[in-house]
Amino acid sequence: MKDKIVLITGANKSIGFETARQLGLRGYRIWLACRDKARGQAALAKLVAEGIETRIVERDVSQLSSVQAAAQYMFKEEGQLDILINNAGI
Numbered sequence: 001m002k003d004k005i006v007l008i009t010g011a012n013k014s015i016g017f018e019t020a021r022q023l024g025l026r027g028y029r030i031w032l033a034c035r036d037k038a039r040g041q042a043a044l045a046k047l048v049a050e051g052i053e054t055r056i057v058e059r060d061v062s063q064l065s066s067v068q069a070a071a072q073y074m075f076k077e078e079g080q081l082d083i084l085i086n087n088a089g090i
């Protein structure tokens, strides 16, 4: 699954984080979508320490403008998205 790009919302902790970790360990390139930059950076550091190629994008899924800005940034950087995991929620 090399070069497959996955974006996971709510990925700084819990199910989203572990999903990112498991897919990262299998060779997917991970984008963490997090609404809080500090929490996102802390999660990113843990994944990078495990050798997982990880990027981060700020995104509050309840704000359309934030979702659109995050999508634009990601596509500018990567040019593609293979898998979207809509995990953030209640």
Ligand SMILES: NC(=O)c1ccc[n+]([C@@H]2O[C@H](COP(=O)([O-])OP(=O)(O)OC[C@H]3O[C@@H](n4cnc5c(N)ncnc54)[C@H](OP(=O)(O)O)[C@@H]3O)[C@@H](O)[C@H]2O)c1
Pocket: 009, 010, 011, 012, 013, 014, 015, 016, 033, 034, 035, 036, 039, 059, 060, 061, 062, 087, 088, 089, 090
């Ligand atoms: N845990 C269960 O037993 C269970 C069962 C069935 C379904 N689910 C579903 O699985 C998903 C994850 O559950 P979880 O237990 O891992 O939840 P969690 O521990 O509450 O984590 C939720 C994650 O979503 C993020 N998030 C929440 N609102 C957001 C927003 N508006 N924009 C961006 N990120 C946001 C949180 O970020 P912050 O750290 O910034 O708050 C956190 O990273 C949820 O959709 C939940 O409904 C969970």
